[in-house]
Amino acid sequence: MTDSHFSDEYDFRLEEVCAKIERAGAARVGIQLPEGLKRHGPAVAGRLRELCGAESVISGDPCYGACDPALDLLDMGCDLIVNFGHAELPGMPIESDAPVLFVELAAGVDVAPVTRKAAVRLAGKGTVGLVTTIQHVAALPVAVRTLEEAGLKARVGEPGGRAVHPGQVLGCSFRAATSIADEVSVFLFIGSGHFHPLGVALASGKDVVVADPYVGEVVEINDLRERILRQRHAAITRAGDAADIGIIVGTKPGQRRLKLALKLESMAREKGRRACTIALKEMTGDALENLGLDAYVSTLCPRAAIDDYFRFKVPVLTPQEFEILLGERDWEDYVFDEFH
Amino acid sequence: MTDSHFSDEYDFRLEEVCAKIERAGAARVGIQLPEGLKRHGPAVAGRLRELCGAESVISGDPCYGACDPALDLLDMGCDLIVNFGHAELPGMPIESDAPVLFVELAAGVDVAPVTRKAAVRLAGKGTVGLVTTIQHVAALPVAVRTLEEAGLKARVGEPGGRAVHPGQVLGCSFRAATSIADEVSVFLFIGSGHFHPLGVALASGKDVVVADPYVGEVVEINDLRERILRQRHAAITRAGDAADIGIIVGTKPGQRRLKLALKLESMAREKGRRACTIALKEMTGDALENLGLDAYVSTLCPRAAIDDYFRFKVPVLTPQEFEILLGERDWEDYVFDEFH
Numbered sequence A, B: 001m002t003d004s005h006f007s008d009e010y011d012f013r014l015e016e017v018c019a020k021i022e023r024a025g026a027a028r029v030g031i032q033l034p035e036g037l038k039r040h041g042p043a044v045a046g047r048l049r050e051l052c053g054a055e056s057v058i059s060g061d062p063c064y065g066a067c068d069p070a071l072d073l074l075d076m077g078c079d080l081i082v083n084f085g086h087a088e089l090p091g092m093p094i095e096s097d098a099p100v101l102f103v104e105l106a107a108g109v110d111v112a113p114v115t116r117k118a119a120v121r122l123a124g125k126g127t128v129g130l131v132t133t134i135q136h137v138a139a140l141p142v143a144v145r146t147l148e149e150a151g152l153k154a155r156v157g158e159p160g161g162r163a164v165h166p167g168q169v170l171g172c173s174f175r176a177a178t179s180i181a182d183e184v185s186v187f188l189f190i191g192s193g194h195f196h197p198l199g200v201a202l203a204s205g206k207d208v209v210v211a212d213p214y215v216g217e218v219v220e221i222n223d224l225r226e227r228i229l230r231q232r233h234a235a236i237t238r239a240g241d242a243a244d245i246g247i248i249v250g251t252k253p254g255q256r257r258l259k260l261a262l263k264l265e266s267m268a269r270e271k272g273r274r275a276c277t278i279a280l281k282e283m284t285g286d287a288l289e290n291l292g293l294d295a296y297v298s299t300l301c302p303r304a305a306i307d308d309y310f311r312f313k314v315p316v317l318t319p320q321e322f323e324i325l326l327g328e329r330d331w332e333d334y335v336f337d338e339f340h
Helices: A014-024 A035-052 A071-076 A112-122 A134-149 A195-204 A222-241 A258-270 A285-291 A302-307 A319-325 B014-024 B035-052 B071-076 B112-122 B134-149 B195-204 B222-241 B258-270 B285-291 B302-307 B319-325
Strands: A028-032 A055-059 A080-084 A100-103 A128-132 A154-156 A186-190 A207-212 A217-220 A244-250 A274-280 A295-298 B028-032 B055-059 B080-084 B100-103 B128-132 B154-156 B186-190 B208-212 B217-220 B244-250 B274-280 B295-298
Touching: A014 A035, A014 A080, A014 A100, A028 A035, A028 A071, A035 A055, A035 B274, A035 B285, A055 A071, A071 A080, A071 B274, A112 A134, A112 A186, A112 A207, A112 A217, A128 A134, A128 A195, A134 A154, A134 A186, A186 A195, A195 A207, A195 A222, A195 A302, A222 A302, A222 A319, A244 A258, A258 A274, A258 A319, A274 B035, A274 B071, A285 B035, A295 A319, B014 B035, B014 B080, B014 B100, B028 B035, B028 B071, B035 B055, B055 B071, B071 B080, B112 B134, B112 B186, B112 B208, B112 B217, B128 B134, B128 B195, B134 B154, B134 B186, B186 B195, B195 B208, B195 B222, B195 B302, B222 B302, B222 B319, B244 B258, B258 B274, B258 B319, B295 B319
Parallel strands: A028 A055, A028 A080, A055 B274, A080 A100, A128 A154, A128 A186, A186 A207, A244 A274, A244 A295, A274 B055, B028 B055, B028 B080, B080 B100, B128 B154, B128 B186, B186 B208, B244 B274, B244 B295
Antiparallel strands: A207 A217, B208 B217
16 A cells, blocks of 8 residues: 555544554554545555554444444454544443544644635624534634634534534534523534534524535525424324334444333333334334334434435434424424433 | 234244243343344234243344344343344354344245246256255255156255255355265255355356245246356456455354455465455445445355345455466366355
């Protein structure tokens, strides 16, 4: 492998990783990368061999977060798993003290230009809350300064829940937004994709402006929030006459909410519904179709039910939406599902 | 759940299963079913609760054999995993003596009519070897009798490799065919699908006639064998100029051939190829594309490389095909990959 295989954008911090591999005395390491960086796995493996003589096994299975360390790499004779691109989740139970090293990766893209563009759109709107995902947290001070130079007030929320950096949000944890929702007029999300800013909007109740530093675009997502809420309402309604309901519990270490799933199963039965508990690693349309139930409640990553809405032929609800279906919660009290 | 949810074709042997659940003192059991029977999971769970008070968690992830017991159900508080539809694989290493109960299911379909139809086609061809998959092994004596009544000689091979019943073949184990290949003129495969009879043809070098008891059809697969061999030859040729090769090792307990994978990786390097080892639970087209390598060698279930040929954009070879690519084996010595 040559360095030409490497990303221009990310520094994989391999000297630092090698020092930790040597300190752990690991002869073979497991390498895990998020989907967008998977193709750098072979180059990372090659460099680790050159730098510290470690052999590698690369995990090819999908990985969407630190909730999903590839513990099966330990069965492949790996002494250490190196999970790139995610921050360790505080308090996540990893069985048997599995040796997992989480290596956060900072995106090299400059956030200042798109933040300047966003500042024009945000002028006169009052205090702006800044939120982002792990790869841009190191760039938040630059974004704050850029907003302030444009005469705006900026606030960055303290981390909480599963996030560890100020301003950081995860698909299952929006505390950095909700904790300052009362003090800001609007949120500015720095990053790409729709799910995280949508989660900020649903969890905080505030408008969110998205600034994508990769394409340099600034968009508002109010229409998206309304559309998603209509979808969620429709899903609850469609699940209304479901005869058989599957309560889904995740098998990934950081997505196991077994107690919650069993509680929902009991609750369903008490309300006269037929329900059973289904364990899944990946919630795919095929898996749900093969099981053949009429509706599902997902206790997995909240993103799974909402983001993949159109991939599922039957309704898939979040736990809180299921409470609405069972009459245990009002639609007016709709809340976004989060891991606590 | 009501009994009306149950299959007409299969008897799930739940009284017997309950006796074993009670003997094991299991309060919560994990239920695992092959894809075609997944939709009976909720009814099975309901009946187990009625019969012996056991709570259940159903595995919704794909399961294609006894090589893939859902050990993650143990993390869901299950004291026992009940794997329906597969025979235990002798000698398969299941870590930590995981409590898995394998419940073989016999298909209720009568094999006599389609065997009579096949007998007409086989008249004058000499001794017929009978082979089938687990769900029809109990019906093989009926098939033997039917062939004999038609004036044919029939032979059923002793089990070996990973098979435990006379005449039984698996996607990774064709010993019941190869062990009697010299003594028969042709094989009759009882069952549906193309992969198993194709494996019999490739592993034994004999012609195979397929008798599908579900649709009552009898077909020969010589054309298919030739077509697949052309595909395999093309895959080897296409992999010829691959710069980066991924050696895939399976993480399912019965598909882990780590030693073989590491040997192939070394062999590739010795021949001046860039290679790395990739761990995968499911080999999907998406996973291979995200990794972005030019060619792969699969040490998973042999079926994965061959059956999914058209789902992969880059060549995926079996270990023996990779030996041909590296000049370690001649095309004339092509053999089908089996687990030993």
